[in-house]
Amino acid sequence: MRTQVVIVGGGPSGLLLSQLLYTRGIDSIVLERKTRDYVLGRIRAGVLEQGMMNLMAEAGVDARMRSEGIPHHGTLLAHNDTLFRIDFTKHTGTPVMVYGQTEVTRDLYDARAVWGGLTEFEVDGVEIHDFDRDAPFVTYHVRGGARRIDCDFVAGCDGFHGVSRASIPKTVRREYEKIYPFGWFGVLSETPPVAEELIYANSDRGFALCSMRNPQLSRYYIQCSISDKPEAWSDDTFWSELKRRIPCQHADQLVTGPSIEKSIAPLRSFVTEPMRWGRLFLCGDAAHIVPPTGAKGLNTAASDVHYLFEGLTRHYIDKDDKGLARYSEKALARVWKAERFSWWFSSIMHRFPDQSDFDLKMQRAELDVLRTSDAAQKALAENYVGLPY
Structure with missing residues (x-):
């Protein structure tokens, strides 16, 4: 087989890139x-930045998101019983959209089926060849047979x-990583959300997050030990x-009920550089991971897709390779800002095992600054709704 672009990975970033490329032929x-x-x-996660929403519109897959998604114009931050709101619309004029990543993926697969996009499922043994030359190819196995594209x-x-x-090559890659000494224990339940907007809570017992997927499906998280097991929690x-x-x-006011899904997610900050080598380009989690605090994972992958789509479009339509040449540089500039925000937000909302009394006082002071300063709230809002591409 032959194609112009092989996309390894059929999650939302790979599907979105393919859908966008389809719109340009x-x-x-x-x-x-x-x-x-x-x-x-x-x-x-299910919080979409404006940039992600715009990409879905450009790809022609935003109809269900617009009708079923829940716009959020702010978020709530708490320290024990002290609660305050960050107003996204006031500070940026831009909301975010609560719309599950699963639903984004479903919309992309449904659109793909309409135009007949080829997806090979259950592939094994994928190898990428000659991507440092002018004629790369990919080999893999599927249903017992060897394939080449x-x-x-x-x-x-x-x-x-x-x-x-x-x-x-390892001689080319440089990797940066921070492992956090705790995880998030998450529960999905068919119960109404406890609040209309997300609640990020810093308590003496550790972090908690109250979020939702829709008006009858809630997602809750608590900070837990990385050694915990979901089955140990009733x-x-x-x-x-x-x-x-x-x-x-x-x-x-919390409405409780049986959990329909439980999981524990470790927290990690990770970036690899460069995000391009020859004709191979990395997108999303293949290149970087952020802690879930602030919902930057899918959104940062979307910004990668934007830069790569822009570069590929200029290559094929305008015969201009400047976008591809600068892909890694441009993507990483935004990635590191998202990493900074997720690291900072995580650092002020969680309890760390080695925190001193001084550290706790500084954490409380940081939250007080956020509560009382318009400038601090504006900075948080700008990062939360998404920095421009």
Whole structure:
């Protein structure tokens, strides 16, 4: 087979890139190691920046998001029972959209089916060849048979453990990483959200987050030990602990119910440089990971897609390679700002095992500055709704 762009990874970033390329008449094939049902079964964050929303509109897949998504014009921050609001619209004129990543992926797969985009599922043994030359190709196995695709470019959208980043020589890559000494224990429940907007809570017992997927589906998180196991937490134990970490006014209103999904996510900050080597380009988790505080993971992947789509469009339509040449530089400039925000937001909202009394006082002072300073609130709002591309 031959195509213009091989996209390794059939998650939202790979699908979005393929859909955008389709709107410009640029051919692509997507390779995914799991099944479609498996990809759609993954529960992920659901806060979309304006840039992500604009890309979905450009790709022609925003109709359901516009009708079913929940615009959020602010968010709530709490320290024990002290609660205040950051007004996104006041400070930036821009809301975010609560719309689950699973739904984004579903919309992209549905659109793909309409135009007949080729996706190879359950592929194994993917190898990327000659991407440092002018004629790269990708080999893999599917349904017991060996396949080869010749192409012009390869987009690595296959996540932290995928083959794409590992294909770049170690002598070329430089990796930066911070491992946080705790995780997030998350519960999904068919219950109404406790508040109309997200609540980020810093309590003496640790961090908590109250979020939602829709008016009858809530997602809650609490900071936990990285050694914890989801099965060790009963539903009653989780709800009791969550109530202890959020303001009393919301704890009293919390509607509890059976969990329909439980998971523990470790927290990590990670960036690899460069994000391009030859004709191989890394996107999303293949190149960088942020802590979930502030919902930057999918949105930072979207900005990568924007820069790569822009570069590929200029290459094929305008015969101009400047966008591709600067892809890594431009993507990383925004990535590091998102990393900074997620690191900073995590540092003021969580309890760290080695925090001194001084550290706790500084954390409290940081939250007081946010509560009382318009300038501090504006800076948080600008980063939360998404920096410009």
